Amino acid sequence: MPLQMSSSVEGKTARVVLEGELDGSSSTSVRDAVDKALQDHPDRLVLMVEKLNFMASAGLRILIFAKQKQPGLKVYLVKPQETIVDTLKKTGFYQGVYVVETEEETKG
Amino acid sequence: MEQQTFPGTLDALEPLREYVKEAARSAGLDQRAIYKLCLAVDEIATNVVCHGYEEAGLNGDLKIEASIKDDSLVIQLEDRAKPYDPNLHDVPNTDDLLQPLDEREIGGLGILLAQDGVDDLQYTATNEGNVHRFIIHLPQNDTNR
Numbered sequence: 001m002p003l004q005m006s007s008s009v010e011g012k013t014a015r016v017v018l019e020g021e022l023d024g025s026s027s028t029s030v031r032d033a034v035d036k037a038l039q040d041h042p043d044r045l046v047l048m049v050e051k052l053n054f055m056a057s058a059g060l061r062i063l064i065f066a067k068q069k070q071p072g073l074k075v076y077l078v079k080p081q082e083t084i085v086d087t088l089k090k091t092g093f094y095q096g097v098y099v100v101e102t103e104e105e106t107k108g
Numbered sequence: 109m110e111q112q113t114f115p116g117t118l119d120a121l122e123p124l125r126e127y128v129k130e131a132a133r134s135a136g137l138d139q140r141a142i143y144k145l146c147l148a149v150d151e152i153a154t155n156v157v158c159h160g161y162e163e164a165g166l167n168g169d170l171k172i173e174a175s176i177k178d179d180s181l182v183i184q185l186e187d188r189a190k191p192y193d194p195n196l197h198d199v200p201n202t203d204d205l206l207q208p209l210d211e212r213e214i215g216g217l218g219i220l221l222a223q224d225g226v227d228d229l230q231y232t233a234t235n236e237g238n239v240h241r242f243i244i245h246l247p248q249n250d251t252n253r
Contacts (some may be wrong), residue, residue, distance in 0.1 A: 002122070021125075024154040025118035054125070054143070056150050057217040067209040075209075083143040090224055091217055092205030 001052060007033045007102070012043040021050040027058035034066050043074060046068060046106045050079040060093055067096065076106040083096070109134070111173035116161045116187060120170050124153055128183055131174030135181040138239060145244060148225030149183055151218035152194060152240050160189025160238065168237065180227075181244040188237040194219045207234055 003026035004019040014037035022030060028072065045066055049055075066073055075097045080088070088094040100106060109131050114120035125146045134140040153170060161168060168188035175182050199216040223229050228243040 009128065021122065023118075023121045023125075023150055024158065025121055054146070054150075056147065056154065057221055058154070060217050061214050064209055064212050064214055071210040086140070086144075087147070091220060092200070092207070092212075093209065095206075096209035096212075105219065 003030070003089055005030060005033060007037050009037055009040050009042060013046055014040070014042040014044070015030065015046045015048065016040065017048040022052060022059045023054065023056045024058050027056075027062060030059070031062050031065055034062055035069070038066065038070055040072070041070065041071075044076060044106060045073055046063035046076045046078060048078050048103065049084065050081070052084065053081065053086060055084050057091075060087070060091055062092060063097065078103050078106065111171055114170045114172070116157055116168045116170050116189065118154070118157055120148055120157070122152070123226040124170065124185075125150055127172055130157060131183060132181065132244075135174075137175060137181070137244065141244065144225035145181075145183070145242060148222040148229070148242050149224055151222040151225075152229075152242075153185060155189070155192070155194065155218060156185075156187045156189050156238065156240075160187060160192060162229060164190035166190060176246070179246050179248055181246060183242040185240045185242070186234075186237065191233040191238055193231045193233065194222065194240070195229065199223070 001020040003022055007016040011082050077097055079101055112127055114123055128146045129142055130147050132145050171186040173184045197219050199220040226242045227245045230241040232239040
């Protein structure tokens with residue numbers, strides 16, 4: 001399933017919705033969207049990934065990109081699927097992001 | 109399953125994954141194992157396309173074939189790209205995985221996930237290019253994993 005994405009910035013929160021499959025063919029557009037969202041220096045990047053069915057290492061590199069561009073940025077993944085949580089844990093990324101069940105939890 | 113051929117571009121990643129999913133379902137793998145196998149093939153195929161073809165200035169196909177051999181599901185991926193053995197690539201070690209994200213290296217993650225996703229990742233260089241074999245051992249007398 002091709003990747004569908006939308007992004008917005010509201011106050012100090014950048015929000016990116018990802019649905020479908022994130023692989024090497026779609027990662028550039030996601031990275032560009034994240035880059036654009038970070039131009040306003042938000043405090044947090046909220047990734048809505050409940051309907052993201054697949055994430056290759058290209059997705060992990062986008063997380064590195066975001067954190068290296070803005071080291072103090074809080075990155076939230078809202079309701080990732082279990083397989084993506086497995087990937088985050090296997091690669092040590094789980095400790096570097098906030099995995100939450102609801103968008104409400106990103107507003108702390 | 110019948111061998112399929114795709115162009116060696118990133119557009120092939122999705123149909124490659126669909127092929128692997130179908131083979132893995134037929135072999136009786138559970139959802140988690142199917143995902144990990146798809147991820148493994150995707151990561152290697154991505155490297156072949158990006159590094160083996162595009163960066164090397166080459167063009168070619170990706171041929172994929174699934175089979176059951178000696179109680180194992182074998183996915184074989186062939187290309188005509190620049191030779192490269194993924195098992196010789198440095199992958200993040202335990203200390204690397206503990207580093208904060210803003211200090212992480214970007215390299216090696218794909219191969220780490222590829223190796224983790226299968227029981228054995230075999231590589232052979234040929235005169236034409238590369239052959240990768242992704243092997244999942246199937247439980248004997250029980251195709252559910």
